[in-house]
Amino acid sequence: MSADPPGHSVCIVVLIETNALEKRYDNTVTALADLTVTVEPGIVGLVGVNGAGKSTLIKLALGLLAPTGGRIRVLGLDPIADGESVRARVGYMPEHDCLPPDLIAAEFVTHMARVSGLPAAMARERASETLRHVGLYEERYRRIGGYSTGMKQRVKLAQALVHDPELLLLDEPTNGLDPEGRRAMLDLVHRIGSEFGISVVVCSHLLGEIERICTSLVAIDAGRLLRSASLSAMTQHSDLLMVEVDENSDRLAALLSESGLAVRRDNRALLVQLGEDPDTTYDLIRDAVADLDLSLHRLERHRHQVADLFRDLPTAEATHV
């Protein structure tokens, strides 16, 4: 996961930069208030509950909405004043259904590429290539109306990607997908961010889901910034060991606590703070398990501390799944 993807002719330092950004609807509903955040290249997870202001931030970045206060810059440009050049360099995958049912997917994506400014022959070529990249092969010659939800999501992603944007804005790309489809979609987003070298901002209300693929996270709640940091910085000092035994985990927890380790329960497993001296911690766990004559199912490093950092998010899904 390189934070500075290869293949960029221009080195972009900052993708999205907001300063005291505010958006009110009809002067009554406040969607964003005093949001100051800097989004750097990479795969950026934008997390928050439904209605936190994620979609509003995306639409402000595209220049589809005008801010009621503050400032936003995308790729160094003002999305309202320089809307055309911003939108030519950005790809957008909306949250909701947005595909015409009676068009053939290949035709539709070609058309969208042309509206983005690609010459006809190039548009056709890139459309079928992009559809192949998102996993639609022969199906691309069928009507979108007959597609499954998973295939429609792939077409939505393809139309956002077809003109080779510098920045991809994905609003809840896993919406409506089953677990297998979610994993496939997230793997795809990860490939786009790493192999393709396109920076991605991916919105989700499921932190546990997107933290796996992101290089940094921005959490907003009720239109305000909760926290923003790179993922490595967030998890650096908080390495945990996940210990799973078949039974008697209570006694193991007690024994480990007596040995001076910080132990926390997480469903059936125990999370043990790795501490300053990892080797000693490993030894202590090994000895404790042996002493209690338990069978050890799992002992691994656990990076899911991010969920703890976002404990403030009032959603059950924000914790590790």
Place this chain on the structure above:
Amino acid sequence: MSDRNTGVIHDIGYQRYEGPRLGRGYARRSLLVHSVRGAYGLGRSAWAKVLPVGILAIACVAALVLVVVNTQLPVEVIDYVGIASTFTFAATAFVAVVAPELVSVDLRGNVLSLYLSRPLRRSDYALTKLAALATATFVMFTAPMLILFLGMAFSTDDGISGVLAEFGGLLLGMLAGAIHAIVLAAIALPFAALSGRRVFATGMIIGIFLVTTPITGALMALSSGPGAQLAGLINPVFLLNGIDAWLFSSVMADVGVYGPIYGLVAAALVAIGTACTVWRYRKVKA
């Protein structure tokens, strides 16, 4: 096994695009071409082709019949402007079917959010769709005229001068067709853009054309002189026939000295229809 395969597909991975990005004007042209094709159901399902292509086919068959009638009878029964006038009723049906096709699908399916996240502006979308409807309707008028022209040009007795005379008539007819197409499109599209439901939109447009027809008919029958000559202003079809009478001396309508008023009303309708369409798309959620 793979050694014997000559056609090996290499996954060369993702390719960056370094070529030109053609901007807003090109985006508008692309949308125009896409919409005109879509109006005739090209690139869409077979059912989408039935009505627009059917209406066009009927118009063309009618034109063939007219060629036969025109060439067999001693007097010419219809000219090119006459086609524009008589086919206006068919064109209203065409517009009522096609206008919702052009805008309702995008409204209902939220496709607009994909357009607006590209270099197109809201007004670009609205005006391009209007132009697309006018262009598709113009094709509706021109195809039977071309058939009539081919038929007449091949059967003329006056050699090249006869062909040139026919060609002059064709140009006048196309001008009339263009005026008809623009006025009909400007009336129909704002109504189509109101509803994401195609059926409602089609119903509304047909309603406007149908409800006003008996009113005009009654006024024409009941009054005489100026009253009858101005009654045509109420119904779009009679209005257009009135314009033909004013500009091209068509015999389809009697407008007396009020021709310019017909012209003004038509111009006002186009302006209002265009403004309403643009205004409507300011309000649509992206």
